[in-house]
Amino acid sequence: xxxxxxxxxxxxxxxxxxxxxxxxxxxxxxxxxxxxxxxxxxxxxxxxxxxxxxxxxxxxxxxxxxxxxxxxxxxxxxxxxxxxxxxxxxxxxxxxxxxxxxxxxxxxxxxxxxxxxxxxxxxxxxxxxxxxxxxxxxxxxxxxxxxxxxxxxxxxxxxxxxxxxxxxxxxxxxxxxxxxxxxxxxxxxxxxxxxxxxxxxxxxxxxxxxxxxxxxxxxxxxxxxxxxxxxxxxxxxxxxxxxxxxxxxxxxxxxxxxxxxxxxxxxxxxxxxxxxxxx
Numbered sequence: 141x142x143x144x145x146x147x148x149x150x151x152x153x154x155x156x157x158x159x160x161x162x163x164x165x166x167x168x169x170x171x172x173x174x175x176x177x178x179x180x181x182x183x184x185x186x187x188x189x190x191x192x193x194x195x196x197x198x199x200x201x202x203x204x205x206x207x208x209x210x211x212x213x214x215x216x217x218x219x220x221x222x223x224x225x226x227x228x229x230x231x232x233x234x235x236x237x238x239x240x241x242x243x244x245x246x247x248x249x250x251x252x253x254x255x256x257x258x259x260x261x262x263x264x265x266x267x268x269x270x271x272x273x274x275x276x277x278x279x280x281x282x283x284x285x286x287x288x289x290x291x292x293x294x295x296x297x298x299x300x301x302x303x304x305x306x307x308x309x310x311x312x313x314x315x316x317x318x319x320x321x322x323x324x325x326x327x328x329x330x331x332x333x334x335x336x337x338x339x340x341x342x343x344x345x346x347x348x349x350x351x352x353x354x355x356x357x358x359x360x361x362x363x364x365x366x367x368x369x370x371x372x373x374x375x376x377x378x379x380x381x382x383x384x385x386x387x388x389x390x391x392x393x394x395x396x397x398x399x400x401x402x403x404x405x406x407x408x409x410x411x412x413x414x415x416x417x418x419x
Contacts (some may be wrong), residue, residue, distance in 0.1 A: 164215065165278040167301040168208040173197050173274065174269075175303045180212055184246075185290050186231035186275055187302035188226070193273075194228070196304035200311040202266040209301065211256045215280040219248040221262055222292060223305070224273040231275065235289035243272075243292070264307055272305040319354070322346050324374050337368035 166182075167175035174197060182188025199205065207221070221244040224230030230240035251258075274304075280297040285295050323330065323343055330342045342355050358367060384385045 154307070157409050164213050164299045165209060165211045165276070165301065166299075167276050167303055168210055170206065170208055171264060172199070172205045173207060173303045173305075175301055179301075180210075180299070182300045183297065185233065185298075185300060186228055187273070187300055191228070191302060193304045196272075196306045198306045198308055198311045199264055201268055201307045202264060203307075203311070204261055204263045206259055206261050208257065208259050209276055210258065211250070211278070215254070215278070215282050217250050217279045217296065218246070219250065219258070220275075220277040220292065220294075221245045221248075221260075221277065222275045222277065223256040223265065223271045224275065225265075225267065225271070227271045227273055228302075230273070231377050232291045235291055235293070239291050240288060241292065247348065250278075264305070265272075267307060268309060269307040272307055274303045274305050276301040319346075320374060323369075324371065327374070335368075337366070337370050338374070343369070 142289065164180055166180040167173065169175060174188065174195070176191055176194045179188060202290060209219070222231070223242040223244055224240055225242065226240040232239040232241075242265045244264075245402055248260060249259070271387060277294065279294055279296050280298065283297040286297060289295055290298070323338060323346070326346060327338065330338055330345055332342055333339075340354060340358065358369065363373060364368060
């Protein structure tokens with residue numbers, strides 16, 4: 141009997157590996173929320189097998205944020221967002237358990253057209269909580285019903301992804317949008333060494349209590365990995381940030397001073413070293 145070609149065997153094994161690694165869905169890290177892990181195959185309620193808390197995102201009660209998530213393999217069904225106010229234990233284990241859950245959004249429809257990136261906005265409850273957990277649920281209606289019912293009325297097989305949250309009245313007041321806008325507006329004044337880039341120490345002049353947010357900004361958009369941001373990099377991020385609302389459209393920390401320095405930007409550009417990034 142002729143054995144299969146070795147190359148075909150390797151290809152078959154690789155395809156199986158990729159399909160399992162790709163799995164289904166997960167929260168995507170943003171500047172406001174960082175998921176516990178990047179596993180897209182968590183099928184164990186409430187956050188996946190062996191899921192453990194990580195560094196929590198600190199938000200003010202009542203804050204509205206943008207969430208992003210991705211689906212690698214399409215399933216007909218819905219997406220739900222819940223918030224436990226008592227860690228993983230607050231989710232319970234089965235329908236009928238006492239739970240400490242706030243429903244943030246339910247039954248966001250799956251778009252049913254293949255791999256997808258999703259976004260939505262949610263508003264945190266107006267409470268303080270040191271041990272909150274944000275949960276994303278992908279409930280797959282195209283699968284056979286479970287033989288048991290999970291909390292929150294979930295009856296179909298699901299995937300889960302979680303992020304740890306602290307809700308505190310002492311949370312930083314600068315939002316993602318206003319932080320980016322402030323850095324862009326005040327670029328000339330903040331760039332104290334005139335190298336056409338903002339270092340972390342320069343940027344934190346207006347974002348002292350938002351260090352984590354700025355570090356994430358660096359991670360995502362420091363395209364040349366020099367731990368500094370050019371104006372081009374900042375503008376690229378600002379264009380992606382959620383639109384400012386009346387609540388968070390407050391001015392940048394140093395923007396008023398720009399009125400006292402007519403033509404500062406033009407003078408600064410002349411002082412830039414030739415060939416450097418746009419100032």
